[in-house]
Amino acid sequence: MRRKLLVGGSLSLVVLVGVVVGGYFLMNARGYQVAGRLVDRVDTAAKVVAVTLDDGPGERTPEVLKVLAESGIRATFYLNGRDLAARPEAGRAIAAAGHELGNHTYSHRRMVLVSAGTIRDEVERTDAEIAKTGYQGPITFRPPYGKKLIGLPRYLSAHDRTTVMWDVEPDSGKVASTDAIVAETLAQVRPGSIVLLHVMGERGGDSLAAIPRFVAELRSQGYEFATVSELLGR
Template identity: 55%
Template sequence: MRRFRPRRWLVWTLVPVLVLLISLWGTWQVSDSRTFQFYGGLTDRVDTADKVVALTFDDGPTEGTPEVLKALAEAQVKATFFVTGRELAAHPEHGKAIVRAGHELGNHTYSHQRMVLVGGDFVRSEVERTDALIRAAGHTGEIHFRPPNGKKLLSLPRYLAQHQRQTIMWDVEPESDGTDAADPAAITRAVLEKTRPGSIVLLHVMYPVRQPSLAAVPGLVAGLKERGYRFVTVSELLALRR
């Protein structure tokens, strides 16, 4: 019987290709991770026994802001809005209205690009320009940061760590966890099911296409309040841990 001997050239070709593929896959996984990054702090929820939850909205502000603020006022809760500099520059009045209503503004970069394989200067510009607009909208206190699509790899976390800032992620994402994102009742159910003390809920409510998410807000707020939850901003949530 002949023993199997892989041809040498085949090994020399296949092994590096496999190593490369596995590294790429690993890098992609890390860049996507909700709970891990190479540098600095990352928060996807806060470990607490208190029944608190932070409601967070990504993107905007857009023309849809008044409707969102109305829903939150009716539900009597405060939320955190991770806005982009580009949209804030286009709608400064909506940014100011968010702050005036007592909600928190967070930084979601200037141009909403994937912050992977980007240089330090690009990161600085994306973060700092947006910070300046958030300050101009009237936000005082710490400015929290959330990367677009939750993507980060090296330069972004390194920059944030150098500036004593961390990455704010989330642990409840009803729009992308297999829930029917077109059905407000399904979104509400998913949030009620998955929220734990210290959770951070992510929703997108700024664009017409996300109408079901906005429609889910009254139900999920009522349901969580019924279960004894209190709504806090990201700053208030982080303060509980310290």
């Protein structure tokens, strides 16, 4: 009997470890989710790239819009509802400049192990703030920190929403210089790439300064730039 209990306990532990490890990889998977449509790159031979900017809007928004205008590109901004509510004029300016607005939840919390009501509230309150900017285009979704398990993908699938991840992230999880961001972007970009940058925060200056440099270099290689929805249309 004791041996059976030990064997049963060992099997339970193996199963538990498997569930935990599987859940970890599912939560962090860049190219897979349990339901609905997810894209981290568009499979195309065309030299087209989407630049995406996470978080905000913040105090740096006018500077960001100026750099994008001077670079001649339209970006996709994944914005937080609470920041749109705090700076409605910034959201309106982004929309008026012709950029695409995406949903990055209301409070930028990790959308794992939360209730269905929380998921609905985080997404729909942000949609409402985006609508106030005057933006009328498609609204894709990006989970904060790229985290998702089961509830979030199921909600997005039920509401026909696309989860947009990325395949190039030169400033994520580290303090990177402008030179390093440019170099990593140029080394990793390929046709159909989705580039993730963080330009709104305190350390966003280096990322923002990198945009004109890698845009100019990629253009010299024959690349064009598009919003996420335009890229998806390819």
